[in-house]
Amino acid sequence: MTNGNDSKSWIPFRPSRDDLARLAADVAAIPDLQAILVENHPLLQVRDRVAHQYQIAGGRVILKVAAQLPEALNGLGLFQPNAEHIGIGRVSTGLGCPHAETDPDFLGLMLAFRTPAGRRVDFLAINDPTSPTDNHRDFMVLLAATAAAAGAKSPFGSGEGEPGLAALIASNVTLVKFLVEKLGGHGGAIATHVVRQTSRTARSSSAYQTYWTGIVEAGGTAGKFVIAPALADQNPHRPFGAGPRHLTVDWRARQGRGDVMFDLFWVPFIDQDSTSTAELTKAWEEHRQRVGRVAFPKQDANDKDAALWAILADEMGANAGHWIGDRADSIAEPATEFTAARKIAYRKSQDGRNALPDERYAQVFRTGAIDEELAAELRERRARKVAAGHTSAAQ
Numbered sequence: 162m163t164n165g166n167d168s169k170s171w172i173p174f175r176p177s178r179d180d181l182a183r184l185a186a187d188v189a190a191i192p193d194l195q196a197i198l199v200e201n202h203p204l205l206q207v208r209d210r211v212a213h214q215y216q217i218a219g220g221r222v223i224l225k226v227a228a229q230l231p232e233a234l235n236g237l238g239l240f241q242p243n244a245e246h247i248g249i250g251r252v253s254t255g256l257g258c259p260h261a262e263t264d265p266d267f268l269g270l271m272l273a274f275r276t277p278a279g280r281r282v283d284f285l286a287i288n289d290p291t292s293p294t295d296n297h298r299d300f301m302v303l304l305a306a307t308a309a310a311a312g313a314k315s316p317f318g319s320g321e322g323e324p325g326l327a328a329l330i331a332s333n334v335t336l337v338k339f340l341v342e343k344l345g346g347h348g349g350a351i352a353t354h355v356v357r358q359t360s361r362t363a364r365s366s367s368a369y370q371t372y373w374t375g376i377v378e379a380g381g382t383a384g385k386f387v388i389a390p391a392l393a394d395q396n397p398h399r400p401f402g403a404g405p406r407h408l409t410v411d412w413r414a415r416q417g418r419g420d421v422m423f424d425l426f427w428v429p430f431i432d433q434d435s436t437s438t439a440e441l442t443k444a445w446e447e448h449r450q451r452v453g454r455v456a457f458p459k460q461d462a463n464d465k466d467a468a469l470w471a472i473l474a475d476e477m478g479a480n481a482g483h484w485i486g487d488r489a490d491s492i493a494e495p496a497t498e499f500t501a502a503r504k505i506a507y508r509k510s511q512d513g514r515n516a517l518p519d520e521r522y523a524q525v526f527r528t529g530a531i532d533e534e535l536a537a538e539l540r541e542r543r544a545r546k547v548a549a550g551h552t553s554a555a556q
Contacts, residue, residue: 169432171383173486173496181505184498187298188506192513194257194308201311202258204552208514211304213253213269215552217262217368218412219474220460220467221529222250222272224425226453231427233380234452238485239274239282247529248274249522250457251474252368252412255287255359257307259552261405265359267293268408270372270388271479272455275526280490281519283483284425286372286388288365289358292441294351297502299344303351306339354442366399368408369415372423375503376430376438378486378496383430383438387449391422413462425453438497469531472539473522478511480504517542 176184195208205214226244234240254260255267272284294300310332333356340348374386390396399407415421426449430436435446460467482504486492495501510516522535531539 171430171438173378174498176494176501184502185505188502191506191509194304195513197308198257198311206549206551211510212257213255214257215254215259216475217252217409219251220470222248223456224453227451230452231450233382236488237379238276246274247526248272249474258311262408263403265363267359268362268368273479281483283479284374284386285481286374288370288372290373290444293355295441297499302343306336309339310335364398365396367396367411370396375481375500376497377484385428387426387428388423391424416457416460419459421457423455424451425455427452469536469539472543476517476542478516480507
């Protein structure tokens with residue numbers, strides 16, 4: 162089954178059992194890619210995320226829903242007018258290994274919440290309005306290319322102890338060669354698109370910038386969310402001599418001064434020309450409506466409680482399939498083939514890296530606090546990774 166869209170309409174993907182089996186086969190290599198990254202990169206000692214592995218920031222977040230909502234969202238899941246929800250947020254680099262934050266890369270933003278009824282809703286977004294590929298099969302090839310390019314260096318950039326320019330060139334060459342070998346000229350086009358996308362981060366002075374989600378279904382229509390800084394002009398080009406952790410340093414300084422706030426916007430589907438649900442590498446025309454505000458509350462990064470929230474953000478899982486598509490919550494699977502494949506892939510990734518089970522931290526969404534039992538488990542998980550020399554655990 163595919164999305165049978167004409168130039169004006171959008172028809173949601175309703176996968177059969179056979180469709181789900183096919184998608185599972187398409188993303189079955191996720192555990193293998195986790196193993197390849199550990200094998201290739203000396204600073205990864207345990208299986209971790211295939212993408213968005215390195216965490217810039219993580220912690221408690223608050224979503225305040227707007228008083229006025231578009232009909233598609235009004236009353237849907239989290240979207241009750243003026244509702245307030247406690248959640249967990251995470252900002253990360255995108256490609257598969259720890260590397261200097263000055264390198265070209267995606268940045269990712271994850272926001273996780275639970276409805277009062279206990280249903281999980283996640284927003285997963287990157288700092289570019291387009292997807293790296295148009296379909297999940299090509300995306301799997303791109304992930305494989307980043308794993309192959311890792312070696313002693315991170316995809317698209319320098320590994321620890323490696324000369325930056327030499328590492329950048331070598332990893333780019335490996336990645337492009339892999340894509341072209343697997344996909345021919347189409348692989349070269351993907352590489353060109355990804356280079357354009359990741360150049361945004363290479364110029365950035367801050368991870369406090371605009372992020373775009375993938376496509377979701379809401380009340381019979383499609384749309385995306387844009388998560389944009391509530392304060393304008395916060396990301397000029399990075400200064401000369403920016404350090405390898407300059408985005409982390411900047412974020413911690415911002416959050417030390419006050420709440421880091423984003424506005425949440427809904428962008429509805431219009432037609433296949435201006436808001437394509439098939440050409441995912443094509444940016445949507447944006448007719449935004451503000452539907453909420455998200456805040457990472459003010460905190461001192463050195464505070465013990467802040468450290469526990471950061472570990473929780475790193476150890477938990479998230480999934481683009483955590484979504485509510487209609488008011489009756491009657492839609493079991495994502496409404497695009499790409500997101501349905503992502504849902505399966507994220508589950509495989511979380512199983513492969515032994516992510517913290519959802520039930521271990523479900524109470525956090527209700528109480529806004531990490532109890533001592535969970536705190537002990539988080540400290541133990543972090544201690545094991547530090548003892549193994551796993552780089553992300555030493556942040």
